[in-house]
Amino acid sequence: MGFKLGLCFNNGIKYIFRFIWCTVCGVVFWRTYVHYRDGPQYIYLHEILGSWLCIARGSAAVININCAIILLPMCQCLLRLLYYCARKVNINTRRYTINTKVFHIFLGYIILLAAAVHITAHVFNAINFCEKYHSKYTNVNPFSKEKTTIFNIVFATIPGITGILMVFILLILFLTSLQFVRQRVFNVFWYSHRLFILLYVVMMIHGYKGPLRKQLNIEYHRPGCIQTTDNITDSQNSTITGMVNNVTYIEPSVTSWNTTCIEAPKFGHIECQTWLWLCVPVLLYCCDILYRLVRRSTSLHISTAKSICKDIVEISLNVDNLQLTAGQYVFINCSTISLLEWHPFSVVQVPTKTNGHILKLWIKSAGDWTEQFTKKVMPQDSILFNEENLPVSYPEVKVDGPYCSSMEHISQYKVAVCIAGGVGITPFISHLIYLEENNVNTEIQYIYLHCIVRDKTLLDNITSIVQHCSYKLGHSMRIKYDIYYTGDEKFYKHTTDVESFHTGRPSFNKIFKDIRQHQRKNTIGVFVCGPTSMCDTVRRECHINTGFHTKFVFHKETF
Numbered sequence: 001m002g003f004k005l006g007l008c009f010n011n012g013i014k015y016i017f018r019f020i021w022c023t024v025c026g027v028v029f030w031r032t033y034v035h036y037r038d039g040p041q042y043i044y045l046h047e048i049l050g051s052w053l054c055i056a057r058g059s060a061a062v063i064n065i066n067c068a069i070i071l072l073p074m075c076q077c078l079l080r081l082l083y084y085c086a087r088k089v090n091i092n093t094r095r096y097t098i099n100t101k102v103f104h105i106f107l108g109y110i111i112l113l114a115a116a117v118h119i120t121a122h123v124f125n126a127i128n129f130c131e132k133y134h135s136k137y138t139n140v141n142p143f144s145k146e147k148t149t150i151f152n153i154v155f156a157t158i159p160g161i162t163g164i165l166m167v168f169i170l171l172i173l174f175l176t177s178l179q180f181v182r183q184r185v186f187n188v189f190w191y192s193h194r195l196f197i198l199l200y201v202v203m204m205i206h207g208y209k210g211p212l213r214k215q216l217n218i219e220y221h222r223p224g225c226i227q228t229t230d231n232i233t234d235s236q237n238s239t240i241t242g243m244v245n246n247v248t249y250i251e252p253s254v255t256s257w258n259t260t261c262i263e264a265p266k267f268g269h270i271e272c273q274t275w276l277w278l279c280v281p282v283l284l285y286c287c288d289i290l291y292r293l294v295r296r297s298t299s300l301h302i303s304t305a306k307s308i309c310k311d312i313v314e315i316s317l318n319v320d321n322l323q324l325t326a327g328q329y330v331f332i333n334c335s336t337i338s339l340l341e342w343h344p345f346s347v348v349q350v351p352t353k354t355n356g357h358i359l360k361l362w363i364k365s366a367g368d369w370t371e372q373f374t375k376k377v378m379p380q381d382s383i384l385f386n387e388e389n390l391p392v393s394y395p396e397v398k399v400d401g402p403y404c405s406s407m408e409h410i411s412q413y414k415v416a417v418c419i420a421g422g423v424g425i426t427p428f429i430s431h432l433i434y435l436e437e438n439n440v441n442t443e444i445q446y447i448y449l450h451c452i453v454r455d456k457t458l459l460d461n462i463t464s465i466v467q468h469c470s471y472k473l474g475h476s477m478r479i480k481y482d483i484y485y486t487g488d489e490k491f492y493k494h495t496t497d498v499e500s501f502h503t504g505r506p507s508f509n510k511i512f513k514d515i516r517q518h519q520r521k522n523t524i525g526v527f528v529c530g531p532t533s534m535c536d537t538v539r540r541e542c543h544i545n546t547g548f549h550t551k552f553v554f555h556k557e558t559f
C-alpha cells in the first residue's frame, strides 16, 4: 500500500499528464483516420489502399504533433519563464516544469511507435500500389507502369528515399540517447542529437508531391456517379466518348450519391502539411537558442583554481551579471578545448553581493573534456598542490546559465532530506553557504544531510564546510548531518572519531524509517544527487515510506 501511495503521490501528476497526452494523440490519430476513410475526395485512393491509407495518415499526424511538441521541453529559457510563472502553484506540481526532460523522452518513444506504425502502413500501401495497378486507375495510382515493384517505389521515389533516411536518423537518435551511451560517451549523444535538424528538413520534403492523390473535382464527379453516354471530360481535358461501353474509371460502390457524372475524376497530390505543425515550435526553439547564444557569448576569467581532492578541482569566476539561485546549474565552455562542447555543473557558491559576485564550481575529472580542463587549470601531473603553485594564466571560459534544477526547492520545505553521493554534494553546499552568508528567511526548519564519499580528502573538505555552516545556521534551523566513508577503512579510523561519521554505505531503509518517526504529519522534500543506482534506491524508499500523513516528495539531479 505504502509503495503504491508513494508512487501515486510522487508521480500521479506525471502519469495523468501522460495519459492526457496519449488521449490527445489517440484523438488526432482517429480524426485523421476517419477523415481519410470517409472523405469523398479519398474514395478512389481508399479503393486501392484500404485501411492502410488511413493508418499511414493517422500515424503521420501523430508523428507531426509529437515532433512539434518535443522541442518545447528543450526550450530552456521558455521553461524558466514557465517555472517562475508557476511560483504560486504547489511545489509538487511546480517540479514538473523542471523535469521536462522526462516528457521529452516520453514524446520520443511515442514518435518511435508512431513511426513503426507509419512504416508498416506504407509497406502495405506500396504492395497495394503494385498489386492493384489497373489500367483504368491511371491517375489515382501514379505507378502506372505495370512492372512497378516495391523496390522501385521505396528506392526510386522521393517519399521512399526520404523515408529510409528518416528511419536511419530516428534509429541513431534513439540508440545514442540510451542511458548507458549518454553516461559513457556523452559527446556521441550530444552531437548525434543535432541530427534532429536534418530529420525535420527531410520530414518536410518527405510528403512533398508524394504518390498519394486525392480527387479534386468532387462537385463535378461524385464517386459512384452514374456515367452517361454524354461526352465527359477527363483529367487532361481531353474528350472521352462512349462511356457506357468504354469505362475509363471503375466507379466505387458508393450508392448514396445518385448523381450523373459531369467530368471524369481529376486527381492531385495531397498537400504536405508537416511544415504547418513544425513552424511555430521550431521558431520558438530557434529564438530560445539565439537568446542562449547571445547570453553565453561573454568570456570570463577564472580568478582561482584549487584542488578539492585528487579528481575534483574548484574554480572561482568573477561574474557581475549572473543571477543564480542556490541549487541551479550552469553550462561551461572552454574554447581552447572545444568550441562546441558545453558541460553542465551545479554551482557550489552562487554569486552574491556578500561574496563579491564570485561563482564557484567543482569540476570532477570524469571524461575527456573534464580531464583536459583539469590539466589546463592545474597543469602539474599531480593535481594536489598548494596555491603558490597556481598556473600563471588560466584559460578563458564561457558560462551559460542559470538553468533551473529541482535542487532549488530545498528551502521551500519545512523538512528536507538531502542525500549526496561524491561530487553530488555540490547543490547542497550551495544552499548551506547561501543560507549562512545571506541570513535569509526560509521555510526550512530541519535539514537531514547524508553524504556518501569514497575519497578521504573530499570527505575532509565536505566535513569542514558542513560543520561550519551547521554551526552558523544552528540558531535558525536544525541541521543533522551524517557522513559515510566508503573508501579505505584503516585510513579513516586513524583520522576521524566523530559520531556523525560512519563507514560503508548507509541503510536508506533505516534512515527513512527514523525520519518518518520523527517527522509525522509532514510533507518532506527528499533531494538526491549522485550515482543513478543510489537515486533509484532513494526513490524506492520515498515511495515505500509515504503514508497518508507523512509524505516524501522525491527530487533528483544527475547529469
Ligand SMILES: NC(=O)C1=CN([C@@H]2O[C@H](COP(=O)(O)OP(=O)(O)OC[C@H]3O[C@@H](n4cnc5c(N)ncnc54)[C@H](OP(=O)(O)O)[C@@H]3O)[C@@H](O)[C@H]2O)C=CC1
Residues within 6 Å of the ligand: 344, 345, 346, 362, 363, 364, 366, 420, 421, 422, 423, 424, 425, 426, 427, 452, 453, 454, 485, 486, 487, 505, 506, 529, 530, 531, 532, 533, 534, 535, 537, 557, 558, 559
Ligand atoms: N558538479 C558535478 O559534476 C555534479 C555531478 N553530479 C552527479 O553526481 C554523480 C556521482 O558523482 P561521483 O563523485 O562520480 O560519485 P562516485 O561514483 O564517486 O560515488 C560517490 C559515493 O556514492 C556511493 N554510492 C554509489 N552507489 C551507491 C548506492 N547505490 N547506494 C549508496 N551509496 C552509493 C559510492 O560508494 P562506493 O564507494 O561503495 O561505490 C561513493 O561513496 C555523477 O554521476 C553526476 O551525475 C551531481 C551534481 C553535480
